[in-house]
Amino acid sequence: EAGVTQSPTHLIKTRGQQATLRCSPISGHTSVYWYQQALGLGLQFLLWYDEGEERNRGNFPPRFSGRQFPNYSSELNVNALELEDSALYLCASSPLRPDSNQPQHFGDGTRLSIL
Amino acid sequence: RKEVEQDPGPFNVPEGATVAFNCTYSNSASQSFFWYRQDCRKEPKLLMSVYSSGNEDGRFTAQLNRASQYISLLIRDSKLSDSATYLCVVNRGGGADGLTFGKGTHLIIQP
Numbered sequence: 688e689a690g691v692t693q694s695p696t697h698l699i700k701t702r703g704q705q706a707t708l709r710c711s712p713i714s715g716h717t718s719v720y721w722y723q724q725a726l727g728l729g730l731q732f733l734l735w736y737d738e739g740e741e742r743n744r745g746n747f748p749p750r751f752s753g754r755q756f757p758n759y760s761s762e763l764n765v766n767a768l769e770l771e772d773s774a775l776y777l778c779a780s781s782p783l784r785p786d787s788n789q790p791q792h793f794g795d796g797t798r799l800s801i802l
Numbered sequence: 803r804k805e806v807e808q809d810p811g812p813f814n815v816p817e818g819a820t821v822a823f824n825c826t827y828s829n830s831a832s833q834s835f836f837w838y839r840q841d842c843r844k845e846p847k848l849l850m851s852v853y854s855s856g857n858e859d860g861r862f863t864a865q866l867n868r869a870s871q872y873i874s875l876l877i878r879d880s881k882l883s884d885s886a887t888y889l890c891v892v893n894r895g896g897g898a899d900g901l902t903f904g905k906g907t908h909l910i911i912q913p
Contacts, residue, residue, distance in 0.1 A: 729905035
């Protein structure tokens with residue numbers, strides 16, 4: 688079974704630019720989560736998508752946005768990039784079942800560097 | 803108080819020893835609990851879920867104490883390949899939220 692896949696592996700941008708990160712969940716998983724892991728910090732929850740809709744977002748400004756497509760893949764968009772956006776961005780997927788608590792499975796991440 | 807707290811370590815442990823980590827969480831309504839392992843500059847990988855009755859997977863044993871709101875991980879007969887950062891992870895609701903991660907405990911197994 689293919690795992691969660693993310694692209695690109697690395698992305699280099701400059702301040703003020705926009706970045707788009709992509710994620711494909713495990714087949715059969717409908718929920719996609721995005722996390723940011725900045726150097727020296729723990730993983731911070733960014734966004735949760737399920738069935739094409741944004742279900743919840745973490746404590747991040749509106750310039751962090753995204754969407755989920757009908758095939759459940761997802762994009763994370765970061766506008767007006769700032770130096771502190773440099774981080775590893777991780778995507779995770781899980782099957783959403785309200786009556787159970789499924790673990791999330793992570794992709795390899797996209798390392799975003801802002802120059 | 804942080805939602806999930808862990809001793810960052812590092813724990814330096816000789817190969818073959820037994821090592822234990824604890825983690826505390828603040829939200830008493832938390833519903834599910836996990837240990838993830840993260841190698842340097844890699845993605846977190848699920849090590850094991852943590853059940854109220856305690857559970858074991860080979861050399862790894864996880865325990866949950868809901869009354870005291872802490873989770874533990876015990877590693878027996880540690881291997882060099884166990885060197886990693888171990889993340890304590892809490893889910894506040896059935897998929898309704900992102901996972902809440904501790905900052906991790908860094909483990910170094912020494913030959």
